[in-house]
Amino acid sequence: MNLFHTSRRLLLTVVFAVVAAGASAQTQTQTPPTAKPFEPQSGQPGKDVVWVPTPQPLVDKMLDLANVTPQDYVIDLGSGDGRTVITAAKRGATAQGIEYNPDMVALSQKNAAAQGVAAKATFAKADLFETDFSKATVVTMFLLPSINMQLRPKILNMKPGTRIVSNAFDMEDWQPDETGTTPNCTQWCKAMLWIVPAKAAGTWKLPQGDLTLTQSFQMLSGTLGSTPIVNGKLRGDQVTFEANYQPRADEFDALKAAAAAAARIVDAIGTARQIKITARTAPARVSAPLRLVPHAPESALELRPTA
Numbered sequence: 001m002n003l004f005h006t007s008r009r010l011l012l013t014v015v016f017a018v019v020a021a022g023a024s025a026q027t028q029t030q031t032p033p034t035a036k037p038f039e040p041q042s043g044q045p046g047k048d049v050v051w052v053p054t055p056q057p058l059v060d061k062m063l064d065l066a067n068v069t070p071q072d073y074v075i076d077l078g079s080g081d082g083r084t085v086i087t088a089a090k091r092g093a094t095a096q097g098i099e100y101n102p103d104m105v106a107l108s109q110k111n112a113a114a115q116g117v118a119a120k121a122t123f124a125k126a127d128l129f130e131t132d133f134s135k136a137t138v139v140t141m142f143l144l145p146s147i148n149m150q151l152r153p154k155i156l157n158m159k160p161g162t163r164i165v166s167n168a169f170d171m172e173d174w175q176p177d178e179t180g181t182t183p184n185c186t187q188w189c190k191a192m193l194w195i196v197p198a199k200a201a202g203t204w205k206l207p208q209g210d211l212t213l214t215q216s217f218q219m220l221s222g223t224l225g226s227t228p229i230v231n232g233k234l235r236g237d238q239v240t241f242e243a244n245y246q247p248r249a250d251e252f253d254a255l256k257a258a259a260a261a262a263a264r265i266v267d268a269i270g271t272a273r274q275i276k277i278t279a280r281t282a283p284a285r286v287s288a289p290l291r292l293v294p295h296a297p298e299s300a301l302e303l304r305p306t307a
């Protein structure tokens with residue numbers, strides 16, 4: 001009995017050992033299945049928005065609208081397969097993608113390397129809501145209207161002049177400065193550009209009197225002295241508006257001299273005295289002399305807030 005049990009246990013042990021050895025041999029001879037390379041699927045889930053790629057012609061249009069140059073630092077919020085970042089890097093810009101999906105980050109890095117721009121096009125695996133993107137001079141996005149609105153306060157606090165471009169989705173009552181569309185396009189055809197406006201509301205001292213501005217995003221209304229201004233607008237820190245202005249006697253000669261080079265000014269001085277003023281907002285500590293620059297949009301008139 002004992003012997004039977006002992007020999008049965010022995011037999012079972014041997015059988016198990018043989019089976020185990022066979023299994024181990026099988027494991028050793030079997031080639032491990034090769035990992036399939038990650039392939040993104042349009043519409044695949046993302047943290048806050050699914051992945052759908054921007055068509056390349058619209059990527060190009062977005063970067064054209066933002067006038068991306070090698071001096072720019074471009075950040076794509078939710079960078080997908082990296083196409084916008086890579087295209088910006090090919091234009092010489094330093095570009096970074098913020099992407100939550102690690103597979104998409106790895107794919108973007110591979111794509112950037114394959115296209116020879118890995119040094120200029122980098123990607124971070126991060127949540128766009130927890131990322132400081134304030135150093136960007138250009139922000140690109142293809143997100144959702146609700147996400148654009150969540151980001152809007154942060155964007156409006158960026159450096160004046162920062163360009164923001166969005167595929168398809170707007171910023172509600174902050175109207176775009178420019179829009180662009182791609183020809184022969186059926187889906188994802190429209191891009192919008194916003195230029196972060198300086199904070200210009202308040203009263204500014206001009207030799208012509210107090211300039212009082214009310215601001216709604218890039219749109220300005222207000223008065224110069226007691227005269228209402230018209231067509232008031234900010235483009236970054238550039239302020240333009242028109243106002244009827246009666247030059248003082250001591251300014252008249254200077255205006256006439258300037259007018260010699262600009263026939264339109266002769267008319268303006270001679271008739272309605274409507275003068276277009278182009279100005280640049282400047283930090284309060286800058287106290288460059290204020291100078292009227294008649295009808296020369298590229299010229300700057302420095303403004304400083306009343307103390």
Ligand SMILES: C[S@@+](CC[C@H](N)C(=O)[O-])C[C@H]1O[C@@H](n2cnc3c(N)ncnc32)[C@H](O)[C@@H]1O
Nearest residue numbers: 046047048049052053054078080100127128142
């Ligand atoms: C509509 S796709 C746009 C991709 C790319 N920008 C383009 O235009 O081709 C949005 C991307 O945002 C990513 N995403 C979603 N929520 C995110 C979050 N909270 N932080 C970072 N990326 C996010 C998604 O994984 C997806 O790749």
